[in-house]
Amino acid sequence: MFKPKSMTFDKEKILHYCNSISENTLMQTLNIKYTDAGPDFLVATMPVNPSVHQPMGLLHGGATVALAESVGSAASLMLVNAEQSEVRGIEISANHVKAKRNGIVTATARIIHKGSSIHLWEIKITDENESLISICKLTTMVLPKRKSKDL
Numbered sequence: 001m002f003k004p005k006s007m008t009f010d011k012e013k014i015l016h017y018c019n020s021i022s023e024n025t026l027m028q029t030l031n032i033k034y035t036d037a038g039p040d041f042l043v044a045t046m047p048v049n050p051s052v053h054q055p056m057g058l059l060h061g062g063a064t065v066a067l068a069e070s071v072g073s074a075a076s077l078m079l080v081n082a083e084q085s086e087v088r089g090i091e092i093s094a095n096h097v098k099a100k101r102n103g104i105v106t107a108t109a110r111i112i113h114k115g116s117s118i119h120l121w122e123i124k125i126t127d128e129n130e131s132l133i134s135i136c137k138l139t140t141m142v143l144p145k146r147k148s149k150d151l
Contacts, residue, residue: 011037018042018074027070030063034074040111042075048100059100064125064134065092067107072121072138075109079119080142087119091139098133105133117142 018034030052036043044067046052052063069089076087105125113120123136 009039014042014078018044018077021074022070026066030066030070032067032070034071035106037078041108042071042078043106043108044071044074045104045106047104048102053101057101059105059133061094061096061134064096064105065094065136067105068092068094068109068123068125068134068136069138071107072109072123072136073140075111075121076119076140076142079111079114084145085142086145087140087142089138090141092136094134094136096134098127098131100127100133103128109138112137 014037015034018037022028022032022034030046032044032046034042034044046063046067048059050057052060054060069092072092073087073089080087105127107123107125109121109123111119112122119140119142121138121140123138124132125134125136127133
């Protein structure tokens, strides 16, 4: 899946994995695509169109938060052994600073704190002009891998 700590970073493998596990999920519904990765960050995009609008014709804050939690949680997964651990988002906060009607938004998750069981991420969501749309903070918890019936 992802690299063990002793191996080199494989950006293409991570992006392929993140995009493939998004099939048949909310990420696919929102058309979220993972587009860039590094050892301490992950980037995803989402189109802004009527499917993610609120009634006033603007990007819905909930869709923005879904993008932020998706990219932050996937970024946490990059930092653990995904065969032995899983990640859960446990808290997210968002400040929406600019409205957006159409186009593309890009979410960049950067690690603030990487503990053995808690990760803290800053996720900046920008538009095509790199204007800040929203800024989010996500806390994820790293757990031992469980069987599906144990969820």
